[in-house]
Amino acid sequence: MAGPEVENEQTIGEATYLRLRADIIACRLAPGQKLKLEPLRETYGVGVSTLREILNRLASEDLVIAEGQKGFVVAPATAADLREIADLRLLLESHALQLSFGRGDLEWEGRVVAAHYKLATIEKQLLAGESRSTSDWVRYDFAFHNALISACGSKALLDLHAAIFDRFLRYHMLAVSFRGAGVVNDHRAMFELALSRDIDGALAMLASHVNRGVEHVLGTGRLSAQA
Incomplete structure (x- = not known):
């Protein structure tokens, strides 16, 4: 059974996922924009490991592209x-x-x-x-x-x-x-x-x-x- 700290982290992670997803859909994060982990950490206030999980989740929705060792970018608009x-x-x-x-x-x-x-x-x-x-x-x-x-x-x-x-x-x-x-x-x-x-x-x-x-x-x- 998950403890309060784990549940709180999961809640924060889900809220951050929804916020980042909304920013991509609203084009506040522009198509093709590089998603560097450190600036994102400062903007969204969560850890790098949580951000990686979120970005991989968004990649599965085709809103983000994972470029291997190069990191992540917002999916281009074509x-x-x-x-x-x-x-x-x-x-x-x-x-x-x-x-x-x-x-x-x-x-x-x-x-x-x-x-x-x-x-x-x-x-x-x-x-x-x-x-x-x-x-x-x-x-x-x-x-x-x-x-x-x-x-x-x-x-x-x-x-x-x-x-x-x-x-x-x-x-x-x-x-x-x-x-x-x-x-x-x-x-x-x-x-x-x-x-x-x-x-x-x-x-x-x-x-x-x-x-x-x-x-x-x-x-x-x-x-x-x-x-």
Whole structure:
């Protein structure tokens, strides 16, 4: 049985993992940036051995690359990787949507309604020029898509989708721009299709939504240095 000190160290390690992971997804740690252990130790306040464990864990998620004796770097951001992640997201989310639409009950509909209301409120603020809402939009965008698939009945599928969604999201954070009315209209359409259980329409809308997101990111030119 683990003692209090071990449990405390595990808690600190998990908190540091989540913080470092969030910094990579938000591009506070830039694609291709070297992750030197000593500066990281000073920034995150944990030991080198704990950092190595965390970085190896992030490498298993393809957010970090282990370069053998050279150390670790943040995974680069490339057009090819973005397209591959988008394809994987579509595969997972489309399957989860079909399951969720078939199994969703009144509680599921309530989650979808609540998630869309919050997302639409933030998007209205962004369209009005309130850029400070961008970080909230990221959170509510995931919450909405997650609500749509939340009745799929598979925790493994939800967890895998969340991990891929985060990698997809990193590219949007790198693009540092909101897609505007187009993405708002996409979300409204997905919401209406969900409530009417129109799975064919929802799958077509999702594919268009994700692919337009890819083109938006590529159109910003922010990947040119890494592609």
